[in-house]
Amino acid sequence: MFRTQVMVILPEVLLAVSAMAILLLDLVIKRKSVFALLTCAAAAFAFFAVTGAQGAAWGGMFIADGYSSFFKAIFLISLVLPAASSAGYLDVERAGHGEYYALMLFATTGMMVMASAGDLITVYLGLELMSLSLYVLAGFMRGSTRSNEAALKYFLLGSFASALLLFGISLTYGLTGSTEIGAVASYIMSHGLSGNPALAFATILYVAAFGFKIAAVPFHMWAPDVYEGSPTPVTAFMSVGPKAAGFAVIGRVLMLALGPMTFEWTGLIIALSILSMVAGNILAIAQTNIKRMLAYSSIAHAGYVLLGIAAGGAEGLASAMSYLFIYAFMNIGAFTVVTLLTTEGVNAEDLEEYSGLSKTHPLLAALMLIFMFSLTGIPPTAGFAGKFYLFSTVINAGYLWLAVIAVLMSVVSAFFYLRVVMYMYMREPGHREHRMERSFGARLALGITALAVLALGLMPAGLIDLARSAAANFKG
Amino acid sequence: MNPYLFGYLGAAILALSALSLTRKNPVHAVLYMIVMFFHLAVLYLGLGAEFLAAVQIIVYAGAILVLFLFVIMVLNIKEEMEGERFSGGWPFGIAIASGLFLLVVLITGNIVPGQQGPYTPGVIAAQTNTKLVGTLLYTQYIFPFEIASLILLVAVVGAIVLAKKKLR
Amino acid sequence: MPGHVLSPYLPILVLMIIALGFGLGSLVAGMLVRPRRPYPEKLMPYESGNPPVDEPRYRFSVKFYIVAMLFVIFDVEAIFLYPWAVTFDKLGLYAFVEMMLFIAILMVGYVYAWKKDAFRWE
Secondary structure, three states: OHHHHHHHOEEEEHHHHHHHHHHHOOOOOOOOOOHHHHHHHHHHHHHHHHHHEEEEEEEOEEEEEEHHHHHHHHHHHHHHHHHOOOHHHHHHHOOOHHHHHHHHHHHHHHHHHHHOOOHHHHOOOOOHHHHHHHHHHHHHOOHHHHHHHHHHEEEHHHHHHHHHHHHHHHHHHHHHHOOEEHHHHHHHHOOOOOOOOHHHHHHHHHHHHHHHOOOOOOOOOOHHHHHOOHHHHHHHHHHHHHHHHHHHHHHHHHHHHHHHHHHHHHHHHHHHHHHHHHHHHHHHHHOHHHHHHHHHHHHHHHHHHHHHHHHHHHHHHHHHHHHHHHHHHHHHHHHHHHHOEEEOOEEOHHHHHHHHHHOOOOHHHHHHHHHHHHHHHHOOOHHHHHHHHHHHHHOOOOOHHHHHHHHHHHHHHHHHHHHHHHHHHHHHOOOOOOOOOHHHHHOOOOOOOOHHHHHHHHOHHHHHHHHHHHHOOOOO | OOOHEEEEHHEEEEEEEEHHHHHHHHHHEEEEHHHHHHHHHHHHHHHOOOOHHHHHHHHHHHHHHHHHHHHHHHHHHHHHHHOOOOOOOOOHHHHHHHHHHHHHHHHHHOOOOOOOOOOOHHHHHOOOOOHHHHHHOOOOOOHHHHHHHOOOOOOHHHHHHOOOOOOO | OOOOOOOHHHHHHHHHHHHHHHHHHHHHHHHOOOOOOHHHHHHHHOOOEEOOOOOOOOOOOOOOHHHHHHHHHHHHHHHHHHHHHHHHHHHHHHHHHHHHHHHHHHHHHHHHHOOOOOOOOO
């Protein structure tokens, strides 16, 4: 029995053990570039372990199923790509190496625990493991006040969100006498608790706590400052993985544990979704710092994905999951371009820095163009395929007006995404020449993301089928 | 639990928390907090949770407040004393907090205790709280327990990465 | 109140009252008995007989923060040992392995902290 349990959590064990190994190896190894490689290797092994690990462990406290495997794939992608592109950036910014990759691995372990949580206690501990690692990563540039501020802000607001989550869990436990997700759902059903105001309050607390993790309006205040202040590869990492992890627990807690209260929380989710889409896209227009702009864009994207949750059912979940998968590639791709342009003394964050990039670095500009098109949702990129599937699911679920808002907001988003393209293609290069950091890993990551964005845009069927089959088995 | 005792503890905890929030001298604030933690520990004892009470004293009153005091020593107390006690956003904070409080008051009438598990107060009293916590923690909750060790490890790394003066 | 959950702790309460009474009593007694003749030099803080040169409150170095932080973390680790110790005879090898794993994970942190000179006063 013990062996089967270890097999189920093998991916998490692999990541945690390699994180500890990196921490210790960092003390003896002088050539720091091996750690990026080690991280990627660990993620690759974990990926194979994920495909093999199925079942429940510790009395259902940890569940590895198709649903969790799909999310774990997203987490591992959002680990590997920024990790591969970090080595050069860390050299430029003169930061330590071992701890950096170890913390990334720990954060990913936390996300994977969250996606597999069968118990509210597991949800909480996974969330803390992820968040604590991210707080440190946000402040990793110790000499930079912006980075310090980012870490502090993220930590203060994040611990507040954790407190809300704990409050929600304690109310749920008090009302149902269990923290196990399946048991909570069946108790609510059998005792007709779904109209209970105390449980409704707990639901609000869950939505607030998870809304914070996915950076949905009105729980988004931290995102722009934290995204701007964190080291760019960390921003790429935390704009995808933790967001996906937040959605993974929304599925587990709202759709399963509070499944009998779907009617109650759907309204909240729709409100959050509309606010995020509108505020995210409109505030993004005013940004001149590209990392801040992408922060607001990620808020808006959280709004789109929430549409899938609001649509509900296996189909809504599948559309949200496939959109998150696509979002991982296009968003990390955009951040990797910023990472690559960050060289000694140049932080490549101001939009002006991108003037005339097409003349100095045509390939890099073309790739950025692909990512911006994809984030807007222009065919033939993956962003279009994802949005098309998402919005049509929303319409099929009977929310035509929501889909109309989403499409309108996508049109608004074209304004600031295409402004980057405009700077790159229609302006003359500025007084400063663009230099590119010579990191093989970052270029490789960029190539992979661009290929994935195009391939998924032309052939999204495979991904959607995968997400459908993962969501179809998702029932407590 | 004796209602008078509960009433005293509850009132004292509220009053001490309010005092520790409003003191201008951070050292005084922390001292009020220590007294508050002791009252909280007695509250736990009254509920038969002696392990929790011990944790409250050892970890909170012992370790965490020492950390608080060290942080205060790092600050410049004189400057702290001269500045405003609250930052400009406090009315907003109070509005949110009282809204939350009102909600909690409104829902308290609707809290119906859920199903009872096997660990009734009688069972806990017979086996002692610490033993039961141990039995459950190291059998049923072993997975969260090991995750907790990872969280502590991240905390060690984080403290050193963020606060060590010269990182080798 | 016999049988009350708190009754085993009554001696502690009594002891606390005695300690408080003794402390306050000695102060009050001293105040009543001693002669009171203050003058400025006498009211100054005692610093080995020299006039004080500095404010007694100065800012500590951030170094203390790491020490305190590591103390908290290892204190929490120690807390987990109590319920393990009292149930160890019943749970046996399984719990032993679990606890060793827990300690091993934290040992990684300990080695890391040691090697990073976190315990050295620089």
